[in-house]
Amino acid sequence: MTYWKSLKYKDGKIISDYDKSEWKIGEWRTVCEPTELCKGLNCSEMILDAIGFVKPDVIAEVEIFGKCLKDTDKYTCERMRILRAWFTPPKLHDKMATTGGNLSPEEWIEFEHLSFAGMIEQYEKEMKQE
Helix, strand or coil, X not given: CXXXXXXXXXXXXXXXXXXXXXXXXXXXXXXXXXXXXXCCEEEECCHHHHHHHCCXXXXXXXXXXXXXXECCCCEEEEEEEEEEEEECCXXXXXXXXXXXXXXXXXXXXXXXXXXXXXXXXXXXXXXXXX
């Protein structure tokens, strides 16, 4: 199963909108076992749900582990790590929101084939144009 998380990007780092902590690709994060929704590490099965909670600078495919609580549109988990991440320029975010997260294969491939550094350059360039 694929899970998605919306994150922010600031000062060259991927950060949580919730607590402003840094996330690193491939690094496990662990918190106390969740006892209620939203109090832990959150993600969604659908990109559209993930971007509904936090307007993303970065959308991440995440892996979850440990105790998880499931709601209709999110999971709150004990352990999580980013597997892959893409920058979501404002134009792409708007398109994802209006198409229900359905992007063409070409649009996904374009982001997948860029190096992470290349994505940073592209994102910063688009932000300057806005």
